[in-house]
Amino acid sequence: MSYMLETNNLGISFGGLKAVQDVNLKIEKNCLYGLIGPNGAGKTTLFNMLTGVYKPTTGSFSLDGENLTGLSQETINHKGIARTFQNIRLFNNMSVIRNVLVGLHNQPDFKCNPFVSMIHAKRHYENESNMRNRAKELLRIFDLEEERNNLACNLPYGKQRKLEIARALATNPKLLLLDEPAAGMNPQETAELMDTIRFIRDEFDLTVLLIEHDMSLVSGICDEITVLNFGTVLDHGSTRSVLANPEVIKAYLGD
Amino acid sequence: MSTIIDGLSLGSIYALIALGYTMVYGIAKMLNFAHGDIIMIGAYALFTMMNLTGSPIVAIITAIVVCTLLGIVIEKVAYKPLRGASPLAVLITAIGVSYLLQSVAQIIYGAKARPVTLFSLGTVKFGEVTLSLSALVTLIVCAVIMVGLTLFVKCTKIGRAMVAVSEDKAAAQLMGVNVNNIISITFAIGSCLAAFAAVFYLLQISATSPTLGSMPGIKAFTAAVIGGIGSIPGAMIGGILLGLIEKLCQSVTALSPYTTAIEFGILILILLVKPTGLLGRKRREKV
Known part of the structure; x- marks a missing residue:
């Protein structure tokens, strides 16, 4: 079967700096997938590649079996990837x-x-x-x-934040990218947000890839996660096993 | 009274041109200094078609088509490759395009002013006051165009996308708005308005020359800045204000030699008091 989102050795360099390299994600349809990692690990850069803001320098990615590498932002959006922003960018x-x-x-x-x-x-x-x-x-x-x-x-x-998600949903995506949807929310709002994300996944038949630092949200709703560190994949798999990995804990908290 | 009507009608011509500046600035974030010269090209299109066919209707339609296409072509050829380049590079290119258009017109038609008479409308009397009919027609048509444009921006999909692009180009693009199309449409609308401006301007001065567009271009740019560049109602208010001031100054013998100085003096004053123009918004920097 083909995955909803599949990336093959996706990477980008800015000058000599390899911001992201060799990312291989395989996300199944209707999955709630988490992307975590310390600040500067390349999570948002990965989002920018998946939405066409940056053109990847290596590798490729495909949505539902269709290769979208190198297309323009609006074309990628038409094909079914929508996003929200870490710093809210409403009109x-x-x-x-x-x-x-x-x-x-x-x-x-x-x-x-x-x-x-x-x-x-x-x-x-x-x-x-x-x-x-x-x-x-x-x-x-x-x-x-x-x-x-x-x-x-x-x-x-x-x-x-909610309006940003509504605006992204309006473009009728197959894959929704949420960049830190719970940032700045209190625990009550975060809990509501988790319900909302599950609800829209079912209601709109979506696959969701989200970046988040709030571990209660990540462990609460993500089926699987990938950990990025210094632009490379540190670990990936089911949420419980990845969060128990000592390497992951070390990357987040230091020795 | 007739001075006021003249002022309003000249002002609404400035407003039409200022709308072109302000819309392009709002959406493409660039100053299209070739905008005034599109008026000049429109005037030559009118001149040519009047000589060929003698029909003002044919001439006006041709001018509108020529200007609209020219606006789109200039954007595609000269400005689109510079998207993302420094604003200074785009500005210099715009000035270059401006001189290019003037030179082309001079090569084809010569530097001498050519007379154009579209149609003469004469005057009407309302009791005591005599008004020039062309000023009235200008005023009314411009008002209709401005209302139409406001409705277009407020109530249509394209208009909404235009506002979104002017707010945040990248976010609009990620929401599936084709920014290149929107920019082309903006140039098309701005240049189409310039064609109308050419028609009304020729009703007032009846002759065209390669530098016809420079002065109204600069005045309208001033009007757009006075109103707050990027703001559509601002351009309308700025244009009408400037037209009124110009005609009022000209009607007072003592002031008339200083008309242009007074206009630009007012620009400086307004910018001193309100640097973003009358209706301009302050851009808040995010911390």
């Missing part, structure tokens, strides 16, 4: 719902010829109202529907 001066609508921009269900839009034909209004309904459904999942007309920058931090 701050747009309303909450418009952030999600941007995510729906390129969905085939909502194709609308610009000329139709320009003359404000009936087709345009139908399309717009369909998009708004879809966006509202997504916001409801994250309990943001009430705040849909607020500016994104006025949301509290935890809700901004």
Whole structure:
């Protein structure tokens, strides 16, 4: 069978610095997969390669059997990889719902010829109202529907994180990359977030790859994890066995 | 009264041009100094078609098509390869494109000013006041265009994507927005507005020369900065303000020789008090 995400010796160098090398991930469909490692280990760099922000210098990766190496960001997104950001990058001066609508921009269900839009034909209004309904459904999942007309920058931090996930989901991904989704959340919010991640996995038939430092979240929901250290894979396998590995503990805590 | 209408109509021409500057700046984060020269090319397109066909409608449509295509081509050929280059390199390229267009026009049409009469509309009387009809038409058409553009940006998918790209290009791209297309569309819209500006500008001055676009270009750029560059309503307000000031100064004999100085003086004053322009937003740096 083919994996949802498979990377083959994926690596990137910046000048002489090998930021990430020889990463071989095999992630099965509907898996909740964790990516952990000390700061600077190359986790976000790996995300940037998987979303086309950086072009890998070595190796390749494929989504559901289709090789996506070297494609542009928007093409990779169309093929089914969406992400959130470690430092939240919402469209701050747009309303909450418009952030999600941007995510729906390129969905085939909502194709609308610009000329139709320009003359404000009936087709345009139908399309717009369909998009708004879809966006509202997504916001409801994250309990943001009430705040849909607020500016994104006025949301509290935890809700901004949720909105980022909603916006990424709007692009209808097969694989969702979450970059530290629990950062800055309190234990209660983290617990809720875990439920939400499980829920969207089932609801949207997703595979999730997440970077996280919060070990309660990682051990709570991840089926499998990979540990990166200095750009290389230190260990990978089921969450319980990896977290028990003395090498992993040493990398995190020092000797 | 007629001074005010003249000022509003000149102002709305500036506003049309300023919209081109401000939209391109907002989305591609570059100053397209060749924008004024697209107006000049539009004016020559009008001149050529008027001489060939004599029909103002054909001439106007041709000018719109020529300018729109020219905007897209310039972006693809000159600016797209420099995406990610330093802003200074893009700025110099834009100035280069500006001179290129002027030189091409000079080679084809010569340096002499050529007369263009699209149509003359005469004047209308409202009781005591006599108003120039072309000023009124300019004002009304520009107002319609500006309302249409605002609706386009607010209510359509493309408009929304444009705002998203201007907020955060990389994030928009990762959400599946084709940034190159959006930038092309922005240039197309800006250049199309420049074509309209060319039509209305020729109604006022009735002659075209290779440097026709420079002065309105610079004035409109000033207007965009006064309004807060990157802001669409800012460009409209800045343009209209500048047009009004210009016509009011010209109507006072003592001030009229200093008109341009006063306009740019006001720019300096506004930037001193509000460095981001009237409606400009401060960019907060993340810590």
